Amino acid sequence: MTDLISRVAAGDTRALARALTLAENRDGALLAALDLAARPSPWRIGVTGPPGAGKSTLVSALVRQLRDQGAARLAVVAVDPSSPYSGGALLGDRLRMAEHTLDPGVYVRSMAARGHFGGLAAGCEDVCDLLALAGHDPVIVETVGVGQSEVEVAGVADTTLVVLTPSAGDSVQALKAGIMEVADVIAINKADRPGADRLEEDIKEGLDLRPHPAPGAAHWRPPIVRTVATQGQGIAELGQALAAHVAHLRGHNLLGAMASRRALARLDSLALEAIGAALKGDGALAQRFAALRARVAAGQATPRAAVAELLAGLDK
Amino acid sequence: MTDLISRVAAGDTRALARALTLAENRDGALLAALDLAARPSPWRIGVTGPPGAGKSTLVSALVRQLRDQGAARLAVVAVDPSSPYSGGALLGDRLRMAEHTLDPGVYVRSMAARGHFGGLAAGCEDVCDLLALAGHDPVIVETVGVGQSEVEVAGVADTTLVVLTPSAGDSVQALKAGIMEVADVIAINKADRPGADRLEEDIKEGLDLRPHPAPGAAHWRPPIVRTVATQGQGIAELGQALAAHVAHLRGHNLLGAMASRRALARLDSLALEAIGAALKGDGALAQRFAALRARVAAGQATPRAAVAELLAGLDK
Numbered sequence: 001m002t003d004l005i006s007r008v009a010a011g012d013t014r015a016l017a018r019a020l021t022l023a024e025n026r027d028g029a030l031l032a033a034l035d036l037a038a039r040p041s042p043w044r045i046g047v048t049g050p051p052g053a054g055k056s057t058l059v060s061a062l063v064r065q066l067r068d069q070g071a072a073r074l075a076v077v078a079v080d081p082s083s084p085y086s087g088g089a090l091l092g093d094r095l096r097m098a099e100h101t102l103d104p105g106v107y108v109r110s111m112a113a114r115g116h117f118g119g120l121a122a123g124c125e126d127v128c129d130l131l132a133l134a135g136h137d138p139v140i141v142e143t144v145g146v147g148q149s150e151v152e153v154a155g156v157a158d159t160t161l162v163v164l165t166p167s168a169g170d171s172v173q174a175l176k177a178g179i180m181e182v183a184d185v186i187a188i189n190k191a192d193r194p195g196a197d198r199l200e201e202d203i204k205e206g207l208d209l210r211p212h213p214a215p216g217a218a219h220w221r222p223p224i225v226r227t228v229a230t231q232g233q234g235i236a237e238l239g240q241a242l243a244a245h246v247a248h249l250r251g252h253n254l255l256g257a258m259a260s261r262r263a264l265a266r267l268d269s270l271a272l273e274a275i276g277a278a279l280k281g282d283g284a285l286a287q288r289f290a291a292l293r294a295r296v297a298a299g300q301a302t303p304r305a306a307v308a309e310l311l312a313g314l315d316k
Numbered sequence: 317m318t319d320l321i322s323r324v325a326a327g328d329t330r331a332l333a334r335a336l337t338l339a340e341n342r343d344g345a346l347l348a349a350l351d352l353a354a355r356p357s358p359w360r361i362g363v364t365g366p367p368g369a370g371k372s373t374l375v376s377a378l379v380r381q382l383r384d385q386g387a388a389r390l391a392v393v394a395v396d397p398s399s400p401y402s403g404g405a406l407l408g409d410r411l412r413m414a415e416h417t418l419d420p421g422v423y424v425r426s427m428a429a430r431g432h433f434g435g436l437a438a439g440c441e442d443v444c445d446l447l448a449l450a451g452h453d454p455v456i457v458e459t460v461g462v463g464q465s466e467v468e469v470a471g472v473a474d475t476t477l478v479v480l481t482p483s484a485g486d487s488v489q490a491l492k493a494g495i496m497e498v499a500d501v502i503a504i505n506k507a508d509r510p511g512a513d514r515l516e517e518d519i520k521e522g523l524d525l526r527p528h529p530a531p532g533a534a535h536w537r538p539p540i541v542r543t544v545a546t547q548g549q550g551i552a553e554l555g556q557a558l559a560a561h562v563a564h565l566r567g568h569n570l571l572g573a574m575a576s577r578r579a580l581a582r583l584d585s586l587a588l589e590a591i592g593a594a595l596k597g598d599g600a601l602a603q604r605f606a607a608l609r610a611r612v613a614a615g616q617a618t619p620r621a622a623v624a625e626l627l628a629g630l631d632k
Contacts, residue, residue, distance in 0.1 A: 035620040260613050267612050267619035268595075271605070274623045275591050275630065279584075283631040289587070296583050297576050303583035304351045307590045314591065314630055315599040 001033035009037065009133050013107075016134045020109060023126040034129060041259055042137035043246050044128065046157025048179075053163040054189045058229040058238075059142050060099060063106055065239035066138065075107040075136035077127055079143045079153075107136060124156060125266055154182035155265050158258055159245045161238075163187045164203070166195030180206040183222045185241045191226035191234065200224055218252040220245065288313060317349035325353065325449050329423075332450045336425060339442040350445060357575055358453030359562050360444065362473025364495070369479040370505045374545040374554075375458050376415060379422055381555035382454065391423040391452035393443055395459045395469075423452060440472060441582055470498035471581050474574055475561045477554075479503045480519070482511030496522040499538045501557045507542035507550065516540055534568035536561065604629060 004022075007015035022030040049055055059076060066074055100106040109131070111124060124141065131139050143153045154160045162183040186203055188196055203224055213219045223241045227234035249255050279289045292306040301309075320338075323331035338346040365371055375392060382390055416422040425447070427440060440457065447455050459469045470476045478499040502519055504512055519540055529535045539557045543550035565571050595605045608622040617625075 031620065035618050260615070263612050263615075263619050264609055267609060267622055270619050270623045271595060271626055272588060272592055274627050276588055278627055278631050279587060281631075285631040293580055293583060296579050299576070299579075302351050303579050303586050304347065306583055307586045310587055311590050311594055315594050315597075315601040 001029045002036070004030070005033045005037050005133070008130060011135055013134075016107070016130065019130050020127055023130055024111065024123040026123060031126060034126060034133075037133055039129065040132045040135075040137070041255065042132045042139050044156060044158045045138050045140045045242060046153035046160045047140060047142040047163065048153045048160065048182075049163030049187075049189075050165075053165045054229050055142055055163050058163055058187060058189050058227060058235075059140060061227075061229045061232055061235045062239060062242075063100055063140070065235045066242075067103070067105060069239055069243060071105070071138060073105045073107070073134075073136045074138050074140065075109065075131040075134075076140045076142060077124065077131070078108070078110045079124060079141060107131065107134075125262075128156065156262065158249060158255060159242055160184045161187060161242065163189050164199060165190040166193045166199045180210060183207075184220065184245045185238070186222050186224045187234075187238055188224060188226045189229055192228050196226060200226075218248065218254060220248055317345045318352075320346070321349045321353050321449070324446060325451075327451055329450075332423070332446065335446050336443055339446055340427065340439040342439060347442060350442060350449075353449055355445065356448045356451075356453070357571065358448045358455050359475070360473045361454050361456045361558060362469035362476045363456060363458040363479065364469045364476065364498075365479030365503075365505075366481075369481045370545050371458055371479050374479055374503060374505055374543060374551075375456060377543075377545045377548055377551045378555060378558075379416055379456070381551045382558075383419070383421060385555055385559060387421070387454060389421045389423070389450075389452045390454050390456065391425065391447040391450075392456045392458060393440065393447070394424070394426045395440060395457060423447065423450075441578075444472065472578065474565060474571060475500045475558055477501045477503060477558065479505050480515060481506040482509045482515050496526060499523075500536065500561045501554070502538050502540045503550075503554055504540060504542045505545055508544050512542060516542075534564065534570060536564050 004015055004019055008019050019030060019034075023034070047055055047059055056078070063074065063076065100108065109127060111127065128139050128141065141153055141156055160182050162179050162185070164186065166188065180203075188199055188203075207222060223244070225234055225238045225241050227238055229235065249258070278285045280286060289310065292301070292310055295301040296303055296306050320331055320335055324335050335346060335350075339350070363371055363375055372394070379390065379392065416424065425443060427443065444455050444457065457469055457472055476498050478495050478501070480502065482504065496519075504515055504519075523538060539560070541550055541554045541557050543554055545551065565574070594601045596602060605626065608617070608626055611617040612619055612622050
């Protein structure tokens with residue numbers, strides 16, 4: 001495995017593909033080897049927004065733009081946390097990204113499954129780490145905006161791009177709450193449709209409701225960029241707005257703090273994943289849990305009473 | 317709290333409303349009191365299917381039908397696990413159920429949030445228990461069919477009703493895998509639209525792929541019922557098909573086994589919920605975890621290494 005990781009770091013794309021699959025399957029040996037590898041910290045861009053906002057087309061155009069802005073190798077991870085199925089929409093995403101298949105500087109990976117413990121697919125962080133190790137910078141994580149995923153994507157990103165459209169009018173109300181708090185840059189895509197002015201006003205109102213930064217803290221007001229991704233309109237401005245945000249983070253030494261916050265969030269989810277596995281494993285914890293399960297199955301204890309007993313043993 | 321639970325059991329609807337809110341907020345005292353109460357086991361019907369299948373209209377018609385079939389009090393829990401927001405679609409559901417607001421025998425409750433540890437909203441099981449305690453039988457759990465929720469709803473139900481429509485043609489392929497395995501009764505709603513015959517053929521093919529029951533095991537082949545919920549067509553047949561399924565379960569003494577399986581699933585999710593809370597609480601476990609978090613935040617340990625250390629302490 002250490003050898004596989006070395007080949008990934010040396011830019012071997014077949015090794016990368018194999019390592020990514022192992023990471024998605026939560027292969028213990030691979031993940032342990034990855035944990036020991038040097039960890040580059042590429043710029044991570046999260047992209048979210050409601051279904052139908054044209055995110056995939058926009059990301060595809062943005063890939064070209066970021067290449068033009070100087071990215072030698074970049075990667076796109078397309079996550080659909082609401083779908084347990086591969087294919088379908090994801091296949092569609094891949095087709096829309098097809099223009100980049102001949103560009104060796106662009107790597108695209110789709111992930112379908114939601115993590116067992118909530119949040120984005122459990123392997124998403126490791127997939128990003130592997131792509132970073134292989135020299136990709138930036139790494140773009142695009143998620144289908146269903147439910148909480150728009151907030152979750154912000155947890156893995158340095159810069160969060162929220163994509164909205166005039167046509168999704170009535171959903172803006174609902175989106176305001178969560179999305180306005182996580183957005184670093186906002187794109188109004190399909191801006192040639194009626195309603196773009198009204199949407200921009202709504203967004204500005206939403207931004208005004210964001211909590212004020214503490215005195216002395218670095219302040220960033222998310223710029224709003226109008227785009228028509230299918231025609232390439234506004235893409236250069238969007239690429240520059242994103243670059244301005246990461247320059248802001250670097251200028252205020254905020255990237256380290258964000259990486260540290262991300263590491264803590266990852267610790268939390270890994271801890272639950274590992275404890276869940278240990279409960280069903282073959283160690284001492286699993287044996288105690290199996291005894292409790294037998295009593296619950298026999299109706300001798302309620303699930304809640306059994307959990308209280310389990311906790312009494314652990315929390316001391 | 318014991319007093320509140322007694323009032324719920326006595327049929328006090330204001331006490332029920334308050335207890336349901338406490339359960340959704342995961343109030344420890346309420347949940348402990350509920351755990352000690354007698355647990356009636358009403359018939360639980362799970363309803364799932366893709367968005368746009370007309371589930372809410374169908375459930376509303378079905379409520380009338382089940383009342384006619386003799387249910388003195390019944391409850392509907394509408395769960396949208398993909399949405400962190402209340403209002404919107406849920407408000408729409410409530411409006412469609414409005415015809416029952418004057419019927420004291422029907423209780424409707426909406427739940428929005430997804431559980432932190434995956435699965436349906438964490439409080440869903442407790443909400444069902446409270447509704448059962450208040451004398452509702454059956455308890456219907458309706459979920460928006462996004463991603464894995466169709467499989468999850470089967471985990472809380474005795475009888476799982478899957479609602480499909482001819483218009484959702486291309487999604488049937490994707491649905492086959494998960495949905496065909498959990499369906500006990502299948503409704504083809506909006507059956508007056510073109511494509512109903514084709515859909516029924518597809519469903520039958522999907523059912524043929526289900527694993528054969530073990531020799532001697534009780535066999536149930538899901539009936540397919542065509543409905544037009546907006547016009548009340550097929551609703552009586554659907555009500556009878558559902559009743560036939562629960563009669564089948566009772567006739568083969570399967571309800572107990574299902575309750576036991578459900579209790580085990582609940583034990584698993586409660587255990588993770590409780591351990592997650594203990595990690596952030598104020599006990600010994602939380603102190604050890606806080607020390608690990610500090611090392612991760614300072615870059616002295618990777619999240620994975622910290623988790624390995626945590627596990628080494630627990631799993632012995």
